[in-house]
Amino acid sequence: MLGNDKAVFDLYCTGEDGEHFIIEMQQISQDFFKDRTVFYTSRLINRLVRRGVKGNTYELPEVYFIGVLEFELDEFHSEKYYYDVALLEKETKEVFYDKLGFKFLIIPNFKKEEAEVTSYMDQWMYTLKNLSKFDKIPSCLDIRVFGLICDIGKVANLNKEDMISYEASLKRKRDAESIRLTQERIGFQKGIEEGMEKGREEGIELEKRAVAIKLKAKGMALANISEVTSLSIEEIEKL
Incomplete structure (x- = not known):
């Protein structure tokens, strides 16, 4: 949402090499959603751009928008669950500008069962779609990465009494x-x-x-x- 000339995101992160990531979780489709993602990334770039003498080179930061969506982004591609969008030269399909990108994970379009999960992207999609149903870590997931995510999910689903006990144990x-x-x-x-x-x-x-x-x-x-x-x-x- 927007207020007081400041954009507020679900999650804002910076990478090891100085990249900036806007991460949003959206459950309901809305008009002009693509416009909204471009608007937010533009606002962030404008906020991060160097001022004064250091800004005379027009050098811009790397900014990426990651959307985890509970709705179809494009009704004509109901099987597509991952979009990797960049500024391309139309004829050659080569990336024209590599410091701005948009990635969308379309949860309802991911239909694979556990036995069909093979790639790293599949592991992420399977986890995001089924995390609330896990009672143990599925064998198709890399426990080194997804073990922590599953632990976080278990904590988030604790009832009040169990949460108090967990926090006391953690203390x-x-x-x-x-x-x-x-x-x-x-x-x-x-x-x-x-x-x-x-x-x-x-x-x-x-x-x-x-x-x-x-x-x-x-x-x-x-x-x-x-x-x-x-x-x-x-x-x-x-x-």
Whole structure:
């Protein structure tokens, strides 16, 4: 929605390389939906564009719109469940501008059953369509990625009492982890302090030996050297 000259999205993310993503979940079809996606991406680009001297090059940020839709985007393509839209040169079909894109996932158009799921895109579509029905992670999904999503879905469906119990359990885990990290920090700091003290003592000992060597070379009596450096006569004799 729009208000106070500011666009508000369902989810706004930035990628590792500085890309910007607008992610929307839409359940009901609406007029001029495509216009709306272009409007939102344009507003975001305008908001992100550099101002002043740095903006003189017209360099624009990468912006992508991702729509997860519960309705058909095009009634003439009822089997198409994934749209990857970019600015193309019509004749060659080559991408004309690669820093603006629109991707749409059409949930009702995805008809594959678990046994038919093969690609990574299929895994995402199957999860988005059936997550609320999962009582365990289907074998067709990569548990390294979709295990966390399924856990989040389970938490979202907890009743009030279970949610309180879950939050209490989570608090205990966080408290335990906080205590562990604190103890590690204290132990690490103590180790540094002990190491510094040991190093200081070893430095003093080396300095004493260096003084003793110089005095011994000058012919000072060992007893006098011992008195000056606090080293024993036996230690001085070995120098």
